[in-house]
Amino acid sequence: VKLLTVARDLKRRRARERNTRFVAEGVRTVEELLRSPLHADGALVSSTLTSTPRGTALLESLRAAGVPVLEVDEHDFASASTTESPQGILVVADIPQRDPAQLALGNTARVLVLDGVQDPGNVGTLLRTAAAFGVDATLAMPDTVDLWNAKVVRSAMGALFRHQALACEWEAFDALRAVHRVECWAADASGEPIDRRPEMHSIALIVGNEGGGLSREARARADRRVGIPIAPGVESLNVAVAAGILLYQLRP
Amino acid sequence: VKLLTVARDLKRRRARERNTRFVAEGVRTVEELLRSPLHADGALVSSTLTSTPRGTALLESLRAAGVPVLEVDEHDFASASTTESPQGILVVADIPQRDPAQLALGNTARVLVLDGVQDPGNVGTLLRTAAAFGVDATLAMPDTVDLWNAKVVRSAMGALFRHQALACEWEAFDALRAVHRVECWAADASGEPIDRRPEMHSIALIVGNEGGGLSREARARADRRVGIPIAPGVESLNVAVAAGILLYQLRP
Numbered sequence: 001v002k003l004l005t006v007a008r009d010l011k012r013r014r015a016r017e018r019n020t021r022f023v024a025e026g027v028r029t030v031e032e033l034l035r036s037p038l039h040a041d042g043a044l045v046s047s048t049l050t051s052t053p054r055g056t057a058l059l060e061s062l063r064a065a066g067v068p069v070l071e072v073d074e075h076d077f078a079s080a081s082t083t084e085s086p087q088g089i090l091v092v093a094d095i096p097q098r099d100p101a102q103l104a105l106g107n108t109a110r111v112l113v114l115d116g117v118q119d120p121g122n123v124g125t126l127l128r129t130a131a132a133f134g135v136d137a138t139l140a141m142p143d144t145v146d147l148w149n150a151k152v153v154r155s156a157m158g159a160l161f162r163h164q165a166l167a168c169e170w171e172a173f174d175a176l177r178a179v180h181r182v183e184c185w186a187a188d189a190s191g192e193p194i195d196r197r198p199e200m201h202s203i204a205l206i207v208g209n210e211g212g213g214l215s216r217e218a219r220a221r222a223d224r225r226v227g228i229p230i231a232p233g234v235e236s237l238n239v240a241v242a243a244g245i246l247l248y249q250l251r252p
Numbered sequence: 253v254k255l256l257t258v259a260r261d262l263k264r265r266r267a268r269e270r271n272t273r274f275v276a277e278g279v280r281t282v283e284e285l286l287r288s289p290l291h292a293d294g295a296l297v298s299s300t301l302t303s304t305p306r307g308t309a310l311l312e313s314l315r316a317a318g319v320p321v322l323e324v325d326e327h328d329f330a331s332a333s334t335t336e337s338p339q340g341i342l343v344v345a346d347i348p349q350r351d352p353a354q355l356a357l358g359n360t361a362r363v364l365v366l367d368g369v370q371d372p373g374n375v376g377t378l379l380r381t382a383a384a385f386g387v388d389a390t391l392a393m394p395d396t397v398d399l400w401n402a403k404v405v406r407s408a409m410g411a412l413f414r415h416q417a418l419a420c421e422w423e424a425f426d427a428l429r430a431v432h433r434v435e436c437w438a439a440d441a442s443g444e445p446i447d448r449r450p451e452m453h454s455i456a457l458i459v460g461n462e463g464g465g466l467s468r469e470a471r472a473r474a475d476r477r478v479g480i481p482i483a484p485g486v487e488s489l490n491v492a493v494a495a496g497i498l499l500y501q502l503r504p
Contacts, residue, residue, distance in 0.1 A: 121373060125490045132482035132489050157487065228500065230384035235409065237384050238377045241496035244489070248480065248497050 003042045003070045007080035007092055013146045016095065022148035025083060025090040027058055032158025034061055039094045042068040046077035048088030058089060067091065082150040095148055098166035100139065100173065105180045108252040109136045109202040113173070113184075115218040116143035116209035117239060123147065124155025125240040126207070131159035133247045139168040139204075143215070170217045177204065177221075184223045186214055187246055189236055191227030194249045203250055207243045255294045255322045259332035259344055265398045268347065274400035277335060277342040279307055284410025286313055291346045294320040298329035300340030310341060319343070334402035347400055350418035352391065352425065357432045360504040361388045361454040365425070365436075367470040368395035368461035369491060375399070376407025377492040378459070383411035385499045391420040391456075395467070422469045429456065429473075436473045438466055439498055441488055443479030446501045455502055459495045 009015040010023045021041065024033045027049075033040060043062050049055040062069055077086055105111070112130045117123050123145050130138045140147050147165050159165075168176075176182065186206040206222065208214035214222070228237060228245055236242075261267040262275045273293065276285045279301075285292060295314050301307040314321055329338055357363070364382045369375050375397055382390045392399050399417050411417075420428075428434065438458040458474065460466035466474070480489060480497055488494075 125493060128486070128490060129493050132486045134483045159486070162485075231386045233414070234380075234384045234411070237496065238380060238492065240490065241377060241381050241493055244493035245497050245500050 003044055003068075003092060004072060004076055004080055007044055007090060010092065011082060011150065013149070016146065016148050020095045020097070021092055022095050022153060023082070023090050023150055024093055024153055025081060025086070025150060026154060027055055027087050027089055028157065029154055030089050030091050031058060033091055033093060033161055034065055036158065036161030038096060038161050040065070040067045041092045041094065042070060043089065043091045044077060044080060045069055045071050046074050046086070046088035048074065048077070048086065055087065055089065098164060100166060100168045100176050103137050103164060103176065105136050105182070105202060107202065108200050109180060109182065110134070110247070110250055110252065111136060111182060111202070111204040112138040112243065112247065113204050113206040113218075114138065114140045114144045115206050115215050116141065116212065117207065118145055119210055120145050120149050120151035121155045122210065122238070122240050124152045124157070126243055127152070127156040127159040127163060127165055129240060129244045129247060131163040133251050135163070135247060137164040137166070139166060139173060141168055141170065141173070141217070143209070174221075184221045185226050186218055186222035186224070187242055188214060188225040188227055191225035193229055194226050194246065198250055200252070205243065205246055205250060207239055210239055255296055255320075255344060256324060256328055256332055259296055259342060262344065263334060263402065265401070268398065268400050272347045272349070273344055274347050274405065275332075275334070275342050275402055276345055276405055277333060277338075277402060278406060279310055279339050279341055281406055281410065282341050282343050283310060285343055285345060285413055286317055288410065288413030290348060290413050292317070292319045293344045293346065294322060295341065295343045296329060296332060297321055297323050298326050298338070298340035300326065300329070300338060307339065307341065350416060352418060352420045352428050355389050355416060355428065357388050357434075357454060359454065360452050361432060361434065362386070362499070362502055362504060363388060363434060363454070363456040364390040364495065364499065365456050365458040365470070366390065366392045366396045367458050367467050368393065368464070369459065370397055371462055372397050372401050372403035373407045374462065374490070374492050376404045376409070378495055379404070379408040379411040379415060379417055381492060381496045381499060383415040385503050387415070387499060389416040389418070391418060391425060393420055393422065393425070393469075395461070426473075436475045437478050438470055438474035438476070439494055440466060440477040440479055443477035445481055446478050446498065450502055452504070457495065457498055457502060459491055462491055
C-alpha cells in the first residue's frame, strides 16, 4: 500500500522534487517508459488494465521487466490517478538526474529553451516536437511548468524519457552558452522570418510564456529575434505550433 | 432564467445542432465574439466578472452592444460553465450558417480539411493556425469533434468567429473540389516533404485522426501525400504542429 501513498503524493511538485520520482500513467506512456532507460520503481494496476489485450500484454511486460506490481481496486486507483478515464495503469519511476553542465552538445547543436511556458499540454507537445526534429536538449527555465507534471509526461508521449529535457537556471544557461558557443535566437511576434538555412553553428531557440511572451532574462540574452509572418488581425500562433515551424526551419 | 437553462443545455452537441446556438465562455473569448460579426443572444454573468477591470469593461461593452445580460450567483453560473475556474462570463450566440456550396474561393485558395480530428484542443489550435496563415476555409468532416464544442471555441481564441470554419460531408467536398479545381494533398507520416513553394493553384490539405491517421474517404481523394521528415524512433508530430508546418509551407 506504500506505493499507493507515494503515487498520490507525487501529484504535488514538491513531493516529486523531494523524492526525485514521478508518475507515468496510461498504457501508451508506460509502454514508452519500459522502452526507455528510466528506472521503474513499481506499478499500480487495477482490473481495468486487463480488459484489453494491449493492457494484458503490458502487465506481462512489467512482470518480465521485474517491476513490482501492486493490484488495487478501481476506487483506490482513481485516488492516485490524474486522468478522467483511468486505464488502470500507472508507474512510479525515478526522475533522471540531468545536469546542464554535463550536456554533450556537438558543433551544430539545437537547444530548445522554455521561458515560462505554463500549459502542461503545450510543454508536452514542445518536447515531442523537439525530439522529432533531433533537438539535442530542452531546457525548462524558471516559471515553466514542472517537466515531470503528470499532464506534461502524458502529452510528451515518451519524448521526456529519451530526449534530454531538464530544468535549468539562467546562470547555468549562460555557462552552457559560453562553453558550447551557442547563439540565442528568441521567438517573438515581431521577429524577422528565417528565410534560409542557418549557418553551421549551435543555436538555442527561446520560446516565451503563452500570454506574456519573453521574460526580461530571455530578452537580455537574445542575439536575434525570429518570428513567423501571420495574417493581420490574428493575435498569435500557439507556442507549440510556432516552435514547431521554427525548429523545422532550424534543423541542421 | 431561461438563458441559464439554454446555456446548460448547449453543453450537448444535439442541443447545439437543434438550436443552432453555442456558448462562448471566458473574458477573452467573449471579447473576440463582440468584435466578430456573430450575433450574441444573451450573456450570463456572475460577480466574478467584475472582480477585474478587464471584466468590468467587458460587461460595459456587452451592455453598450445591446446584449441582454442575466446576473446569476456563482453556483448557478458554475452549473452552465464548462471550465474548472469560471471567469463569470458566458454568452449564448448563433452558430453562423456556413454552406460548403457557397464558399467563395480564389484561384490560389488554401483549404484545411479535418478528417476525424477528435481532440477539441487540437481542433481549436488548428483553427487558430489556419486563420493565422490566411487559409480560406476549414472543413470539419464526419467523425471530427463538433466545431462549436465549448473547448474548441475556447482554444480557437476567436478564430472560429471570423475564419470560415464549417462542417462538411464528403459529397459536398467533392463538389467543391470540382467547382474550384482544388488539388487534395493529404498529410501522412510517409508522405514526401514539400521542398519548394507550390504552383499557383488551389490546394486542400487533409489532416487525419490523432491515432488512426487518414480515413478511407480521405485516402481515396488524395492527389498527393505530403509529410515532414522526423527523427527515427519518434512516432509522430502532434497534428496541429504538423499542419502548422505544412500550411506555412503552402502559403500562397
